[in-house]
Amino acid sequence: MRPRTGSIRLPLYKDGPKLRERDVSPDSPTYRSSRPHQLRTRRSRWRAWLQTYYRTSLLPRDIKGVLKRLLIVALVGLFYFYWYWEIHMEIFVYSRSWISREVLTVEPLSGCFDPRRISSRYNATRAFGPKRHEVQAGLPMRMGLDCYDFAATVQPSEADRAWDGEGSEGYGKTNYHAYWRADLVPFGERQEWMIKSFFATQDLSRSVLILWSNGDLRSNPFISSWLSRFPQSFQLRIVNVDALSSGTALEQSPLIHQKDSKAWVDGDLVRLLVIWAFGGVWVDMDSLLTRDLRPLLEHEFFTQWDCYDKPYTPFNGALMHFEQHSPYLCEAFNIIASSPPPRHGSVDWGTLLYTKLWRRLVAGGIPPFKILPFCFSDGRSCRLDNRLPDPFVKDPKGGRWPLRGPAMTGPGGLGMEAGGALDRTLQKVFSVHLHNQWEKSFPRDGWVDRLLLRAYDRQLGLRA
Template sequence: MSKIILVIPVGRDFRLLPRCLEHYHLQGVEQIFLNVHARMEWGSDLVDRIQEIGRQYNARIGHVHHRVYTESCHTTRIILDHYAKQDDWVIYSDVDEFQEYPDSLHNIIEYCERNQYDYVRGLLLDRVAIDGSLPMLNDRSLPAQFPVAAQITGVIRHGDTNKIVLSRAGIPMGSGQHFTAAGKGAPVQTLRVTVHHFRWDSEAPANLSYMKQMLDSIDVVWAGEYQRILDHLGRNNGRFDLSDPALMVHYPPVSRQKNSPPSTLSAEYMGKITSDSILSRNKDDVLNQDEQSKYSIRRYGKKVSSLNISAAMIWTLCDGERTVDELVSDLAFEYDQKVDEVHEDVFTAIKKLVGDNLLHLLPSGNKPKNLHWNTCQQTQFLHSLDYQTHPELYRDVGLCHGLLAQVRGRKYQQQTNFHFYWRQLDVPFGDKQIATLTACLATQNLDLSNVLLWYSGATAPEHPELDKLIDDGYVQVKKYDPCTLAEGTPLEGNHGRLLLQDGKCYLDGDLFRLLVLFRFGGVYVDMDVLLLRDFSPLLTFEFMYSWGSDQPALINGAVMRFFPGSVALDRMLAEIMDSEPIPESTCWGATIYGRVRNRYHFTVLPYGFFNPEWACFEGKNQGYAESPETFMTANTASQNIYRCAYAWHWHNKWAQKVEANSKFDLLRNMLTRSWQDKKRFLGYCRTR
């Protein structure tokens, strides 16, 4: 018989421990273990005081550590390995986190076991005082003291608000319990836990300063997150600026069932909440297709299970993170049907979407259910991809997309720069360039992304749509000064190399991407590339991609990701210093990339991730467009748009006119609609 176990990290500030233990005791938790961090300077009696509080709720100390800083997930694993069985269920909660479940824990666990789900996700909801101040903690209920919901962690701190709150004990957790690379999670569309975060009282500034100082001493990268909050409080007289619309919460509270357990969180817990959010579609929110093939959110008062609704639900769920079997399971839950009864309807619905040119099967012809890539759930698998170990992925774009169809990468938690460079002085900045920027905005997590457009020349790019993006704060435009960016690199002071240009932007374009990524880190994207999906699963490692299937040793830099100060980039810049420049060649590009990778490893992903048609240029994988010349013209190959590729490279067809229903036109329209929906539903647009 499986147990419900709670593990709580406890440290120097344990004022909320009694309330936290009471809260979870009422939820039906059977065993509670305290994971104690006890530095000697915090007092020799710290462990005894925590243990005394724990005894009142039958909570025991499972582990004590004294180091400057230790990831709680590591010491929690020590506790679970000693006290828990693989099939026990574990609640992960900090002492200031109070989880609100939509049903009793036993019912939720029964639902997960019935559907073979291994963990449940939650979203962090920061709770603050009604005026944004930091009051002293008193004996009143926490919801009464902190009635307002605000996005402090997500917007100000730039932290990750996704949490894994409940899982089987055998599922390993990543940093901060924000992600796991194992198991199968319950779909957030049907089960999501709200995590109320009661941290923002009068002691918060001192605690933040102490944590930042401690993390700085061991060079932990997220120490800066604490400084962002301190800076915000400093600018606003020690308060959170609740007049800022960005702090508004854009997901509704969890709806509690009649048989929910009693809770320390009363009905007054809701503060500033907006419910019209696409982030958390209710069961009766479905996506309908009207006569003009446009999409709108419709709300139904009862459950329905017609083919059209199934097709619409599949469309909303086809995000590259679900297999067909998981779609079937999700739909069965939506419509209270057995899995077997839904299975055929799902494939019929997929067929209908394909027939309407709204969804496209794999170019290899394989049905998604037949794909065999299971290890792709681990980000580490993508990191380790190599032509020597998986040559089939570099030869067959269908197999490559079979992998991508099932990628479930973790959500990257750090701020990421997306760099674009415009230097084509003989081509005006127009709608195609806007499409490139729009694609990035539509697909990336803007809370954690900075979109930067760099330019060289006397004047910045001009376009009405670009002006709007700049005014609304979505895009930053920066002047490219290679001499400044080269400071501290092997090219510092070498103006002959730094200021060199050629007619096709080969030399200076190749130099730009190395300099800007070495200095600032992030992702570089060519201006003739449309991003098609969230890069989060790829952001934990450095990469470029292969140049076709016949020459996997050649490396393409149209899309690349590197960290600031990268050793590989440093060596590439040194190679430029020692290489004779050849105008309109790849001497500062693919030639250098290959030489450096032989000595300083970085991942070279298959071309199918970013350039699906490349094999067609080589006379393989027919069915996609055969030549870049067809990208702007309407033809049957235009319909082959597979949504699980990360990007689409349209190879500098700047002067070619875009025809209606061409591949470029279809993708641009899809991404533009997605960006418009994102602004409308996620609150990114501001009232003009």
């Protein structure tokens, strides 16, 4: 037998159809040239499947056309919605353990209402005596102008005009307190407007404004002119928390030196300390007073944060009033002293503190302080159709306010002109709280400029 010559190629695949498909090497040009044909075959199969699916399904065949139409409809719908509506959402996240520990837990009162502990400087007869005005409606008053109309029911009386003032330092006058951190933002024209609003709206024969600060403001040009013009009704004082806290649960406590970059923590504490020491009204510097506060002063009060239900932040201290050495404030200081330090940049010594105080009072059988409805000082915080317009943007086209509602019409016009609905409403409330926003300015000829700022200047003789 003759021996074989050359190499023998061993089969790599089993016999059958697959052997015929792979007997060409994958590295060969023949195999690579066949790939486009295979891909075209697969695309043809996929196209045939889609055609069969469209014929047997309920979906339209021209899906691109349908998607285009849906997109156009969606864009038109969004434009229509944006034109007629605004979306405002507030989402807060609270730790359940924090709620249980700091809100739901009600500790007993510390005894500040014990007759033996009430200070002789506290006028309990006036604080708990008969009242002439009702300042709590018992309803959230979200609809229409209900809240503003309720504010109009609180009108001055002869008894209000005979109010004998409060506080040993007021010399028979009611003290109005405000606070400015001179190390954060220079005192300028925006801050001066609160001072102007005070002198233009309050009875200066029975009122004195005390501007507290952590620095000397006497040389500031926006302040010095008012000191010289109203020397009997305007004072500057430096905050000394150690002296102000004397005789309270916070005396010599390291807590009283807390500060933050927003002046929230220290500002909330200064509010309570100065009213405790001297009695009177607190007004935040980012407020514009609109009428005399005297009809409110028979009550000790905080204000409602807004017209919505905020179970953990229902109160606001931007406008508040308490008598000198009020036991309400005494209890507040005891809550601060027995609670964890405030979180940085928080309202722990503001609305959270007031909430704790209110719950402890009612649990202890003590009539709580009053709560002024939101619109008395914060008409910016309610529904989009009845809140006060944004003070930092130009008036809307047409100058309409409120945004809708035939029941809101009245004499003088339905709008933002002088004598119109907005002007009449501003004469019903007591203050407009601007919520900081110090970097913004009031637009020229905007509603704040026309209806408030110019009115202050005319009242003070600064313009014709």
